[in-house]
Amino acid sequence: MSAHDLITINGRWGFDYTYFAGEAATRFFRELVENRRIMGSRCPACKRLLVPARSFCDACMERTTEWKEVGPEGTLETFTIITTAFPGLPAPPIVMAYVTLDGADTALINLVHGEDLSDIDRAAARLNALPRVKVKFVDEPKGRITDFSFELLKDVA
Numbered sequence: 001m002s003a004h005d006l007i008t009i010n011g012r013w014g015f016d017y018t019y020f021a022g023e024a025a026t027r028f029f030r031e032l033v034e035n036r037r038i039m040g041s042r043c044p045a046c047k048r049l050l051v052p053a054r055s056f057c058d059a060c061m062e063r064t065t066e067w068k069e070v071g072p073e074g075t076l077e078t079f080t081i082i083t084t085a086f087p088g089l090p091a092p093p094i095v096m097a098y099v100t101l102d103g104a105d106t107a108l109i110n111l112v113h114g115e116d117l118s119d120i121d122r123a124a125a126r127l128n129a130l131p132r133v134k135v136k137f138v139d140e141p142k143g144r145i146t147d148f149s150f151e152l153l154k155d156v157a
């Protein structure tokens, strides 16, 4: 090892924390629990409906105004099939995807259910067709992103 070789140092972060979700995220998560609906907020300048709802447009830096429900159906935009276990995620293999819900101008990431993952390559080929999906809520929402996931619509190949 020379003096110029970089070294790696193993470490582990494990801490609990609480953060202020902010005005838009607070309402977004409350809508999941109280009304089982997914809401976006509209930028008054570029008119895009941003999902999940946020206080400011990331393109115009304008404060968003109007709130509007999106979905419950949408189109898969891109995905990954996770084959390694991660803390906090269901047992692999799982599909994680960005979906643009009907009426939205931005995509939202969450789990996708309904794909046969026994053959990963075949599943990826089917998902590459960017199928339609539908939002499915859990029985008891808690105001978290895990309150819903996406289900493949069966009438799409």
Ligand SMILES: [Zn+2]
Residues within 6 Å of the ligand: 043, 044, 045, 046, 047, 048, 057, 058, 059, 060, 061, 062
């Ligand atoms: Zn904008």
